[in-house]
Amino acid sequence: MMNKNTFNSVLKGVLEDNEKFASVIDRIIKAGVKLINSTEELKEELIGFEGIYQTYIEDANLNYWFKVSENQLEYQTGEHPEAPFKCYFKKQLFLKIMMRELSGTEEFLKGRLRVDGDLSQGLKYVKFHRLFFQYIQAKNGNNNH
Known part of the structure; x- marks a missing residue:
């Protein structure tokens, strides 16, 4: 298990190389999905988040989506053709x-990220991603926020 500083250093250290960036983000997300799907308490947190959440990281040529259905979390790279909401970073x-x-x-309100689609799904997108990355950080010793 990595501590907060190591975790953050790894992430910041891959910014210059799109291939490494995509690989590290993919591994982090896969670990988070595995954690959530294998922990009953965390699976219960998925209640109310049913839907498809599409993310584009434009300057890394990285696209991925989450699908929450029946308290299970699915993750795939690429574009989901039925995503009702998309977020561009x-x-x-x-x-x-x-x-x-x-x-x-706040970054959306400042115009620093783009969104496309159903706003109610967008609110769920924000809450879902906050929850997802909060669990990943807690697992890696960064629970001071």
């Missing part, structure tokens, strides 16, 4: 939001 902004250094909602 730059790498640096994505990492800062993921590490909870910035608020996705």
Whole structure:
């Protein structure tokens, strides 16, 4: 298990290489999905988040989506053709939001990230991603936020 500083250093250390960035983000997300799907308490947290959540990290050529259905979390890279809401980030902004250094909602209001689609699904997107990355950080010793 990594401590907070190691975890954050790994993330910031891959910003210059899109391939490494995509690989590290993919591994982090897969570990988080596995954790949530194998922990009953965490699976219960998925209640109310049913839907498809599409993310684009434009300057890394990385797209992925989550699907929450029947208290199970599915993750795939690429584009989901039925995603009702899409969020577009730059790498640096994505990492800062993921590490909870910035608020996705505030960055949206400042015009620093783009969204497309149903706003009610967008609110669920924000809450879901906050919850998801909060669990990942807690698992890696960063629970001071």
